Amino acid sequence: MIDKQVRDLIQKEEERQNLVVSLIPSENFASEEVKMALGSCLTNKYAEGYPGRRYYQGNKFIDEIENLAIERGKKVLGVEHLNVQPYSGSPANSAIQMALLERGDKICGLKLSAGGHLTHGHPKITFSGKFFESVQYNVEEDGRIDYDKLEELVMQEKPKMIMAGTTAYPYILDFKRFGEIADKVGAWLVADVSHIIGLIVGGVHPSPVDYVHLIMSTTHKSLRGPRGAFIGVTKKGLEKDPKLAEKIDKAVFPGMQGGPHENNIAALAVAFAEADTQEFRDYSKQVLKNAAVLAETLKKNGLRVFGTENHLMVVDVGKERGKEMAVKLEENGIVCNANTIPHEQGSPLKPSGIRIGTPAMTTKGWTEKEFEELGNRIAKIVKG
Numbered sequence: 001m002i003d004k005q006v007r008d009l010i011q012k013e014e015e016r017q018n019l020v021v022s023l024i025p026s027e028n029f030a031s032e033e034v035k036m037a038l039g040s041c042l043t044n045k046y047a048e049g050y051p052g053r054r055y056y057q058g059n060k061f062i063d064e065i066e067n068l069a070i071e072r073g074k075k076v077l078g079v080e081h082l083n084v085q086p087y088s089g090s091p092a093n094s095a096i097q098m099a100l101l102e103r104g105d106k107i108c109g110l111k112l113s114a115g116g117h118l119t120h121g122h123p124k125i126t127f128s129g130k131f132f133e134s135v136q137y138n139v140e141e142d143g144r145i146d147y148d149k150l151e152e153l154v155m156q157e158k159p160k161m162i163m164a165g166t167t168a169y170p171y172i173l174d175f176k177r178f179g180e181i182a183d184k185v186g187a188w189l190v191a192d193v194s195h196i197i198g199l200i201v202g203g204v205h206p207s208p209v210d211y212v213h214l215i216m217s218t219t220h221k222s223l224r225g226p227r228g229a230f231i232g233v234t235k236k237g238l239e240k241d242p243k244l245a246e247k248i249d250k251a252v253f254p255g256m257q258g259g260p261h262e263n264n265i266a267a268l269a270v271a272f273a274e275a276d277t278q279e280f281r282d283y284s285k286q287v288l289k290n291a292a293v294l295a296e297t298l299k300k301n302g303l304r305v306f307g308t309e310n311h312l313m314v315v316d317v318g319k320e321r322g323k324e325m326a327v328k329l330e331e332n333g334i335v336c337n338a339n340t341i342p343h344e345q346g347s348p349l350k351p352s353g354i355r356i357g358t359p360a361m362t363t364k365g366w367t368e369k370e371f372e373e374l375g376n377r378i379a380k381i382v383k384g
């Protein structure tokens with residue numbers, strides 16, 4: 001049977017992706033090799049457990065594939081232990097929290113409206129905000145984290161876990177300082193590098209590995225891999241708790257998940273190999289150059305821009321006008337997302353900014369010239 005309905009829709013989506021200027025900073029274009037692994041026969045196989053310790057027979061090649069992903073990942077990340085089974089970023093963070101926290105323990109993360117992520121203790125509606133006591137830090141008027149204030153908060157609240165990671169933060173994260181602060185109260189420090197993993201592996205953003213206990217990341221953003229995630233245990237993590245790797249593995253399976261998606265894991269092995277090349281390091285440099293030019297062009301056109309020192313920026317488009325502007329830009333073939341700005345005066349549903357980034361169009365071969373032209377176009381549309 002040929003499912004024409006689904007095929008047609010996939011084809012239309014492919015055409016859309018080829019046509020538009022894609023500026024959502026968490027999106028990218030995976031290689032044909034990554035997509036080949038994703039769409040392979042590996043989707044047919046159950047493999048509950050870990051390599052060499054499976055609950056099902058028939059996993060000889062699956063074990064080789066998962067071990068390959070682990071070894072390649074450990075090499076590019078520089079971690080002691082790697083779990084490549086989390087289905088995605090949110091389950092990975094839930095597994096970490098489940099492994100190391102008890103119900104009611106304190107967790108400290110960056111506020112969602114300041115560029116943090118839901119899974120970092122966003123109150124009331126999320127797993128991390130419902131099951132743990134959440135203490136959130138903020139950014140300053142200029143959009144930056146004030147590490148002295150963070151230290152004050154941590155000393156006062158003594159959280160058991162600190163999440164160092166962001167989803168809309170356009171500046172370099174000072175992981176060394178995060179490490180010093182966490183150590184003062186003996187807190188677990190988790191680097192969620194979902195957005196910047198490609199920049200770290202590409203050598204254009206400092207790595208957190210020496211300063212944190214765990215490093216986790218999604219694999220489908222700047223890394224250009226399949227939708228998925230990993231959790232890495234560092235040397236510092238094992239020094240704090242020699243059983244940390246075991247605890248993380250147990251929390252992922254059987255704690256949070258059942259059978260791993262081995263097609264994703266194979267695609268991740270491919271993505272790690274692709275990232276361990278000069279070509280990827282050059283790509284990462286270009287992502288940063290392009291973002292810098294785009295931000296400067298928007299600023300020259302009189303827009304208030306937060307950033308950038310990485311692959312993304314947040315642009316103030318007027319009080320509560322973020323969604324309206326994102327829609328207007330899409331009508332002009334430019335796809336981004338509405339976003340809160342630091343110290344937002346609107347609401348998360350009616351934010352005042354847009355978030356834009358360069359990883360996807362850099363994959364398509366865009367350089368400074370195209371991004372300067374694009375910046376002028378965006379400014380024209382935003383200013384009406």
Ligand SMILES: Cc1ncc(COP(=O)(O)O)c(C=O)c1O
Nearest residue numbers: 088089090117166167192194218
């Ligand atoms: C910093 C950060 N952590 C976690 C996640 C969650 O990842 P997923 O959407 O794969 O669950 C995201 C996704 O946007 C993110 O930006």
